[in-house]
Amino acid sequence: METTRARALRLLGPLAVLVLVGGCSGGGSSGAREASSTQAAQAVVQKSGSDLQSDYQRVIKDVLPSVVQIQAAGDLGSGVVYDDKGHIVTNAHVVGDGKTFKVTTAHSQDTLSARLVYAYPEQDLAVIKLDEVPSGLRAAEFGDSSKVQVGQITLAMGSPLGLSSSVTQGIVSATGRTVSEGSGSGATIANMVQTSAAINPGNSGGALVDLNSKVIGIPTLAAVDPSFGNSAAPGIGFAIPASMVRTVADQIIKSGKVTDSGRTALGITGRTVVNDSLQPAGVAVVDVKSGGAADKAGIEPGDVITGLGDTDITTIASLTEALAAQNPGDRTSVTFTRNGSATKADVTLGEQ
Structure with missing residues (x-):
């Protein structure tokens, strides 16, 4: 898409100059030249729009068969076919506490049964597996999250509000977002992809796709606007990056669990404390994991953490977000x- 549009813009530039030059020249043929140039410019724009529409249709044809609807304990979500063995990746908050699920593919109303392989709420990801793999089931292709760029066009595919096989369009609005989920798994997730493509209830676990027909993220949540009663903020949605999805899903499929999370940990159990004005003032350490990062740094139960590096810590959420921006071993x-x-201690961060 970016290549197509860039090509159109390069063509439009000289054509626009021709129009201006034609308009400035004398002679009876100037009107004819101007009209001809205008028609040519319009033809380029129309071709560019037609190419873009064809790109959309091609991507939808390629990827939509790999996006499924998941029915779990009265809740409804989406999933993406991960391989030809019937593994489907989705959000942990979609599967909830369920162990068995009903799955509907994009081009069939037949209900398939599936079971939970493993859920990893810390990253809000889960893998389920179909009991029987139907013929023609197509696995999606996952892209490289590090190559995702702000401004590139995206399509979100899933079952918003129960409307299966729905597609919405937008762009990548930002990358590298750290987002804490206010409900569902309650996870704090780093490096999320922000998109303007509409993300509604039921889109969770579906596919955020680029114009190369590659899944670049798993739509997980939409922002809410507290000033309007926590209603959804239009055009601000977030997706777990594809690279993290692959990392977690591969471990679950191979080992039945996550063995190397890549998530940073301090090795404590804590709770938010408030000051005399009832304002959040830090994280009280309730328990310290033996041999963990905090233990090795000399942090003890009863200590109140107020900072991590240059970041002020006032709540559990702020500590979690600060850790999410770090890497194990930092x-x-x-x-x-x-x-x-007040005390300060050097610490080598561990892994969750």
């Missing part, structure tokens, strides 16, 4: 109070 500092005195 060295940083933890600021905390103990018996009313």
Whole structure:
């Protein structure tokens, strides 16, 4: 798509110049030249629009058969066929506590049965497996998240509000977002892809696709606007990047669980504490994992964490988001109070 549009713009530039030059020249043929140039420019624009429409239709034809609807304990979501063995990747909040599910493919009303392989709420991902793999089931192709660029066109495919095989269109609005889910799994997820493609209830677990027919993310949630009663904020949706999806799904399929999360951990159990004005003031350490990062740094139960590196920590959510921006093995500092005195300790972050 970017190549197509760029090509159109390169063509339109010289044509626009021709129109201006024609309009400035004298002679009775100037009107004819101007009309001819205008018609040529319009033809380029029409061809560009036609090419874009063809791109959309091609991508939908390629990918939509790999997007399924998942019925789980009264809830409805979407999933993406991961391989030809019947594995389907979706969100952990779609499967919930369920163990068995009903699955409907894009081109059939027949209901297929599936079972849970493993759910990983920390990254809001899960893998389920069809009990019987129907003929013609097509696995989606997952792209490289590191190559996703702001401005590229995306299509979101899924079952919003129960409307199966629905497609919405937008662009990549931003990359590298760290987002905390206010409901569902409650996970804090780093490096999410932000998109303007409409993400509605039921889209969760579906596919965010580029114009190369590759899945670049799993739509997971839409932003809400607190000023309007936490209603959905139009055009602000988030998807788990494809590279993380592959990392988690491959481990689940191979080992039945996540063995290497890549998620950073401090190795504590904590709770938000408030000050005398009832404002969040830090994270009280309730328990310290033996041998974990905090334990090795000398942090103890009863300490109140107020900073991680250069980031102020006031709540559990802010600590989780700060950790999500780090990598296991990173060295940083933890600021905390103990018996009313501020202390700072160097820490090598561990893995969740």
